[in-house]
Amino acid sequence: MFGALTGDATGDATGAVTGAGSAALLDAREISIHFGGIAALKEISLSMAPGEAVGLVGPNGAGKTTLFNCLCGQLRPSSGTVSFDGHVLDDMPAHMRARLGIRRTFQRVEVFPELTARDHMIVAERARRGDGALWKDLLNKGKPRPEELRHVEEVLDLVGLADLADVPVAALSLGHCRLVELGRALCGEPRLLMADEPSSGLDMTETATLAGVLRSVQRERGMAVLLVEHDMEMVRSAVDRVVVLEVGQIIAEGTFESVVNDAEVRRAYLGKSA
Amino acid sequence: MSQFLSYAIPGIPYGCNFALMAVGLVLTFRATGVFNLAFGAQAFVSAFIFDLLVRSDHLPVGVAFIVSVLVFSPLLGLGLDRFLFRHIPSASTTAKLVSSLGLLIAIPQALPIFFGSGERENPPNLWLNPNHVYFHIFTTPINGGEVTTVVITVVVVAAVMAMFRWTGIGLQMRAVVESRRMAQLEGINAPRVAAGAWALSSVLAGLAGVLLLPLTATLNPEDPLQFTALLVAGLTAAAVASMRSLPIALAAGIGLGIVENLLAGYLPSGSVVAQTVVLNFPFVVLVGTLLLNPGLRQLELSSDPLAAVDPPPAPPSVSIRDRRLEVPTRVGFWLLVVGFLASSVTWVPADYVTAFAEGLCVSIICLSITLITGMSGQLSLCQAAFAGIGAFAAGQFAEHLGLPVLLGAVVGGLIAAVIGTVVAVVAVRVSGLLLALVTLAFAIFADQSLFQYSWTGGGLTGVTVPRPILGSINFGSDRAFLVLCFVALVLCSVLVLLVQRGTVGRYLAAMRGSPVAAASMGINLRTARLTVFAMSAGIAGFGGTLFASVLQHVSADQFTYEYSLVFVVVVITTGSRTIEGAIQAGMGFSVILLLLTLYLPTRFTGIEPILFAFGAMTYAAHPEGIVEYQKSRWMVRVSKLFNAYDERRARKAGSSLGQSAGTPDALREALPAVSVPLGDRFSG
Numbered sequence: 001m002f003g004a005l006t007g008d009a010t011g012d013a014t015g016a017v018t019g020a021g022s023a024a025l026l027d028a029r030e031i032s033i034h035f036g037g038i039a040a041l042k043e044i045s046l047s048m049a050p051g052e053a054v055g056l057v058g059p060n061g062a063g064k065t066t067l068f069n070c071l072c073g074q075l076r077p078s079s080g081t082v083s084f085d086g087h088v089l090d091d092m093p094a095h096m097r098a099r100l101g102i103r104r105t106f107q108r109v110e111v112f113p114e115l116t117a118r119d120h121m122i123v124a125e126r127a128r129r130g131d132g133a134l135w136k137d138l139l140n141k142g143k144p145r146p147e148e149l150r151h152v153e154e155v156l157d158l159v160g161l162a163d164l165a166d167v168p169v170a171a172l173s174l175g176h177c178r179l180v181e182l183g184r185a186l187c188g189e190p191r192l193l194m195a196d197e198p199s200s201g202l203d204m205t206e207t208a209t210l211a212g213v214l215r216s217v218q219r220e221r222g223m224a225v226l227l228v229e230h231d232m233e234m235v236r237s238a239v240d241r242v243v244v245l246e247v248g249q250i251i252a253e254g255t256f257e258s259v260v261n262d263a264e265v266r267r268a269y270l271g272k273s274a
Numbered sequence: 275m276s277q278f279l280s281y282a283i284p285g286i287p288y289g290c291n292f293a294l295m296a297v298g299l300v301l302t303f304r305a306t307g308v309f310n311l312a313f314g315a316q317a318f319v320s321a322f323i324f325d326l327l328v329r330s331d332h333l334p335v336g337v338a339f340i341v342s343v344l345v346f347s348p349l350l351g352l353g354l355d356r357f358l359f360r361h362i363p364s365a366s367t368t369a370k371l372v373s374s375l376g377l378l379i380a381i382p383q384a385l386p387i388f389f390g391s392g393e394r395e396n397p398p399n400l401w402l403n404p405n406h407v408y409f410h411i412f413t414t415p416i417n418g419g420e421v422t423t424v425v426i427t428v429v430v431v432a433a434v435m436a437m438f439r440w441t442g443i444g445l446q447m448r449a450v451v452e453s454r455r456m457a458q459l460e461g462i463n464a465p466r467v468a469a470g471a472w473a474l475s476s477v478l479a480g481l482a483g484v485l486l487l488p489l490t491a492t493l494n495p496e497d498p499l500q501f502t503a504l505l506v507a508g509l510t511a512a513a514v515a516s517m518r519s520l521p522i523a524l525a526a527g528i529g530l531g532i533v534e535n536l537l538a539g540y541l542p543s544g545s546v547v548a549q550t551v552v553l554n555f556p557f558v559v560l561v562g563t564l565l566l567n568p569g570l571r572q573l574e575l576s577s578d579p580l581a582a583v584d585p586p587p588a589p590p591s592v593s594i595r596d597r598r599l600e601v602p603t604r605v606g607f608w609l610l611v612v613g614f615l616a617s618s619v620t621w622v623p624a625d626y627v628t629a630f631a632e633g634l635c636v637s638i639i640c641l642s643i644t645l646i647t648g649m650s651g652q653l654s655l656c657q658a659a660f661a662g663i664g665a666f667a668a669g670q671f672a673e674h675l676g677l678p679v680l681l682g683a684v685v686g687g688l689i690a691a692v693i694g695t696v697v698a699v700v701a702v703r704v705s706g707l708l709l710a711l712v713t714l715a716f717a718i719f720a721d722q723s724l725f726q727y728s729w730t731g732g733g734l735t736g737v738t739v740p741r742p743i744l745g746s747i748n749f750g751s752d753r754a755f756l757v758l759c760f761v762a763l764v765l766c767s768v769l770v771l772l773v774q775r776g777t778v779g780r781y782l783a784a785m786r787g788s789p790v791a792a793a794s795m796g797i798n799l800r801t802a803r804l805t806v807f808a809m810s811a812g813i814a815g816f817g818g819t820l821f822a823s824v825l826q827h828v829s830a831d832q833f834t835y836e837y838s839l840v841f842v843v844v845v846i847t848t849g850s851r852t853i854e855g856a857i858q859a860g861m862g863f864s865v866i867l868l869l870l871t872l873y874l875p876t877r878f879t880g881i882e883p884i885l886f887a888f889g890a891m892t893y894a895a896h897p898e899g900i901v902e903y904q905k906s907r908w909m910v911r912v913s914k915l916f917n918a919y920d921e922r923r924a925r926k927a928g929s930s931l932g933q934s935a936g937t938p939d940a941l942r943e944a945l946p947a948v949s950v951p952l953g954d955r956f957s958g
Contacts, residue, residue: 072794098796110794112787115780123780127796132777134805138769142776181791188795 024083025050025224026102026192031070031080040066042248043080050191053218053225055235055256058245059268064228065107067245068196071226072104073097085191099130101191105181105198107228113170117161117180120169121152124187152187159183159213174201182210186217192224193217199231207231211238232260244268280414281539282532287420289531290427294482295508296515296523297431301478303517304438305471307451308359308370309707311714312377314505316476317483319381320347322389324484328398335398343480351476355469358891365894367573368653368706372846372893375655375839380887383880400484401426423485427524430481434474435520447471503556506718507531509711510560516569530559550723557719564712565703573707590852590898591905596913615760619753627752629868630861631824634759637860638766638817640845641853645770646810647842648850649779650803651786653710655838656697657814659720662833664690664815665822666730669737679742679823683762687816694811695804702803705789717835725830736829739822759820766813767853773809774853782806840883847889849899858901 026048033041041063048054056064069075071082073094082089084100092100112120125148126132136142144152156162159179164172169180178198185193195214199207211234217223218238229235235242235256242259244252246268252259259265295313302310310316320342327338358373365373402408402418409416438444446467449457454464486504507530515523537555541548564570595603618630639661646654667689668682677685701712725731741750742758749755773779781802784792793799822828844863849855866882874881889900896903 074790074794093798094790094793095796095798098794104794106791106794110788110791112784112791114787115783119780119783123784123792123797124795126777126780130796132781132797132802134773134778134809137773137776137778140772140776142772142778184791184795 023050024048025052026071026082026084026226028067028071028082029080031067031077031082033066033070033075033077040248041070041077044245044248044250046243046250048192048224048226051218051222051224052241053214053227053239055239055242056226056228056245057230057232057235057242057259058251061247062245063248064245065196066248068104068194068226068228072102072194098127098188101189102194103185103188103190103192104194105178105185105196107196107200109174109177109181111169111177111180114168116166116168117156117172117176117183118152118165120180120184121155121187122148124184125152128188155183155187158186158217160209175203175206178202178206178210182213189221190223192226194226194228196228197230198227199229199234207234208237210234214238276413277539278536279412281536283411283414283416284420285532285535286528287423287531288535289528290423291482291486291504291527292507292511292530293431293524293527294427294478294485295504296511296527297434297520298475298478298482299508299512300515300517300520300523301434301438302471302475303512304451305447305475306355306359306468307367308374309367309517309711310377310475311371311374311505312381313475313479313482314508315378315381316347316350316479317486319350319385319483320480321483321487322385325398325487326389335400339400339484343477343484347476347480348473350480351472351474352469354476355472359472360465360468362894366706368710369894369897371707371710372653372842373891376843376887376890376893379836379839379843379890380884383883383887386877386880399487426481426485430478431520431524434478438520443467443470506556506560506715507534509715510556510563513560513563513567513570513711516567517573518569530556553723554719557715557723560715561700561712564708564715565700570708571704591902591909592852594906594913595909596916598916599909599912615757618756624752625868625872626865627756628824629864631752631756631759632821633861633864634756634763635817635821635824635860636841636863637763637857638759638820639814639841640856640859641763641766641770642810642814642817643842643845644850644853644856645773645813646806647845648852648855649774649786650782650806652705652803652807653713653842654807654810655710655714655842656717656720656835657810657841658818658833658835658837659717659724660690660694660811660814661818661821661837662720662725662731662828662830663693663811663818665739665818665828665833666725666732666737667815668819669732669739669822669828670729672740673738679740679819680744682739683742683816683819683823686819687812690815690818691808691812694814695808697811698804698807702800702807714835714838717838721830721833721835725833731830732828734829736827737822738826739819739828740826741823755824759824762816762820763857766816767857769809769813770853773806778802778805840886843883843890844886845899846893847886847900849902849905851898852902855899855902 024047026046028044028046030043030045031041032039032043044063044067046054046067056067058064066075070077071089073089073092073096076090084097084102087100089097089100112123115123122144125144129148153162156165159182161176161179161183164176169177172180178201182195182198185195193214198210198214202210214225214227215238218225225238227235227239229238239256242252242254242256243250244259244262244265251264251268252262254262295317298313298317299310302308302313323346324338324342327333327341328335331338333341354377358377359370362370362373399419399422401422404417404419404422406418407415408418408421438447446457446462447470449460449462450464450467450471454468457467458464507527511523511526511530514526534552534555537548537552541551614630618627622630639657642657642660643654646652646657664683664686666686668677668679668686671677671682671685672679697713697716701709701716704712726733731737741748741755743749744758747754749758781792781797784795784797785799785802789799818833822832840863841859844859845856848858848862863882863886866885870878870882892900892903898906
């Protein structure tokens with residue numbers, strides 16, 4: 001049922017597909033989840049190699065965000081197993097998965113309205129270092145250190161928020177909030193960055209900037225990127241491999257060109273007559 | 275079997291009272307979106323008026339019923355809607371809970387002002403004579419009061435269910451609760467529907483109050499929370515029904531009544547175990563239901579689809595203070611501190627010194643609320659219970675082990691922190707409204723059960739908490755003790771400030787903004803919540819010990835659950851997010867109480883809680899605190915005055931130095947750093 005598999009992607013007995021031919025960083029096997037009587041995901045298997053950029057596309061309601069939530073620990077799948085870098089994640093809470101190196105952005109922006117962009121980065125930096133003991137605060141050792149501030153400045157520059165760093169995010173536009181989310185995720189120096197429709201609500205220039213940032217962190221820092229996106233131009237420019245979901249199942253997988261020409265994908269997006 | 279029935283059958287009318295309360299809570303929640311803790315207080319007011327009309331004004335029962343339940347009650351509901359809830363339509367469930375807390379405090383306190391404080395014995399009954407046995411079920415006699423309660427409860431609940439399920443107005447009420455703004459976009463007159471819902475809910479409260487009258491031997495305006503047992507049982511039945519299903523609320527209420535009667539019947543009367551089980555059974559069921567009923571989790575998840583149109587949270591007033599005010603503010607602050615201390619230890623009258631010392635101790639307890647509610651966004655309604663635990667522990671250690679009081683305060687604080695952690699381990703499984711209710715259950719449990727034993731709260735007599743002695747310094751005099759309390763408050767303030775500015779404070783701010791995003795960054799929400807809960811309980815316990823040491827004696831009535839509510843209400847009025855808010859709350863609470871006691875008749879002392887309750891009712895509209903909100907407005911006004919002054923100077927300079935200095939750029943440079951949107955925000 002899978003579409004064309006191209007490049008160096010390899011399949012295995014369970015249907016999981018790993019790009020780049022190396023040991024999988026993320027390995028999700030036969031993930032199913034039911035909401036009441038409705039199956040939102042049906043035995044989805046997805047594998048990603050370190051440093052690989054994968055696009056997850058599909059019509060609304062296909063199960064993309066649900067799969068994200070299962071991988072990050074916000075939802076527990078009804079069956080199936082997820083492992084990351086050799087660790088089985090099934091019973092692991094969301095914050096432990098984040099500490100292993102999985103960071104995400106959200107489809108509906110989730111920022112901390114009372115904090116500035118800089119504070120967002122500092123919180124992320126602190127969380128990455130696991131430095132949140134109460135006794136340190138009580139001994140006045142809770143202030144940001146110079147090296148932390150330096151890293152925060154780097155990330156603010158990378159996502160283009162240096163000029164707005166000290167404005168409470170409640171006063172920022174949707175586009176800037178998406179950049180804050182991205183910067184916050186990048187501050188955690190993840191090995192897998194999961195971006196959920198990051199271009200939604202952005203104009204063309206902002207979308208192009210965002211795609212550029214994603215490409216650069218993937219290439220320069222070797223960060224794996226899993227991108228859920230409706231903007232096909234952004235998908236084309238930001239990922240190596242595309243996985244197409246429809247009603248909770250993978251219907252195609254491969255390079256961008258092979259997937260957009262896949263008959264099953266065209267049927268899913270355009271209807272039977274396509 | 276006949277013994278079982280003789281215990282179970284009287285439980286049915288008893289449980290009907292719980293059921294009516296539960297159905298009222300569920301109905302109010304479904305029709306208005308407010309978890310109305312003041313439902314019992316509303317019931318009490320109507321019952322009181324009914325009693326007054328029948329016995330003082332000698333009106334027939336029917337007429338008194340019409341006036342109190344069908345005229346006064348809906349008017350009260352409409353008044354609450356018009357003056358309170360209409361102004362906070364889009365607030366969260368938790369914020370609206372605070373407003374209802376304000377009502378729960380204010381309504382009963384208002385009663386003695388109008389009706390005096392005399393007890394009213396043997397209130398009248400509504401319909402059939404409770405002293406007459408009408409028939410027997412098996413061998414169990416059924417009296418008129420029981421028939422009245424069961425028949426009216428079943429009829430009323432059936433009518434309300436029918437209205438909700440089959441009428442257009444029922445559908446509109448449900449739509450308005452889901453999203454008032456969406457309903458308005460669909461053409462529903464949401465304010466009118468909400469007003470109708472409040473009137474209906476209030477009629478139900480009035481009816482419950484009048485029906486419950488035969489149960490209460492006396493009506494005491496000074497003990498208006500005598501509906502506590504009903505509140506706990508009503509809450510439990512409403513929680514079993516997931517705040518949704520009216521028939522389940524009815525069944526759960528009756529079921530609770532039956533089980534309580536069976537427990538009281540079968541357990542050996544007079545034994546300590548039986549008393550403990552019967553006393554604590556409702557709390558165990560309530561907490562168990564709040565934690566384990568998955569249907570309740572939906573309450574916090576449902577959100578208004580148009581929530582994004584809400585304005586962003588207000589910044590603290592200090593952040594919008596004009597920089598030219600910084601030096602005068604700082605100088606003024608230090609002058610105030612030095613002046614306060616110097617006056618307190620020299621010329622201030624003794625009454626005021628005691629009130630100031632109490633105020634400093636209450637400020638420490640209020641700081642614990644700043645930590646847990648202001649910083650972490652969790653509404654804890656049991657801080658007075660933690661304060662009491664600290665005070666009783668220190669008192670018991672001093673009395674039985676001879677432990678110095680200051681050390682006792684620290685140990686008491688630690689014990690409170692440990693118990694706080696235990697409560698938190700249970701409570702942090704839930705959040706928002708459910709967390710508030712779990713903590714409220716603990717506060718009522720501590721008040722009614724835990725503090726009543728001789729080994730904890732000293733029973734009726736209480737415990738002695740002597741004044742501390744530190745080396746050669748004796749804090750026996752009020753003035754010396756005030757200085758000690760001041761130092762303790764400064765220490766606690768510094769601790770809270772360090773947490774606020776440190777990593778944990780930032781984590782809490784993140785968690786308050788978006789728990790799901792905070793977890794996705796690697797922040798362990800559970801640990802953060804437990805940490806802040808424990809520290810907050812510890813500070814409350816420490817403050818509670820010092821508070822007890824002011825009067826050198828502590829008893830259970832100083833740390834009742836009403837105090838937990840009052841402390842929260844007071845802090846929320848002044849500002850729960852700042853340390854100065856906590857200090858203003860503590861000092862304001864004690865000093866205003868002293869002034870009222872000194873200069874007004876006894877019946878008017880209830881004015882103070884009413885004042886603060888009014889403040890808390892605005893929480894949903896101004897979560898930063900109404901005092902903090904007013905401060906922000908004044909900051910903006912002062913900034914505007916400075917701006918106008920600068921503009922005039924710039925214009926004058928421009929006219930004397932030539933045109934270039936008067937350009938818009940020069941003007942802009944002369945303006946201080948107060949952003950225009952903030953100015954607009956407060957100018958209205």
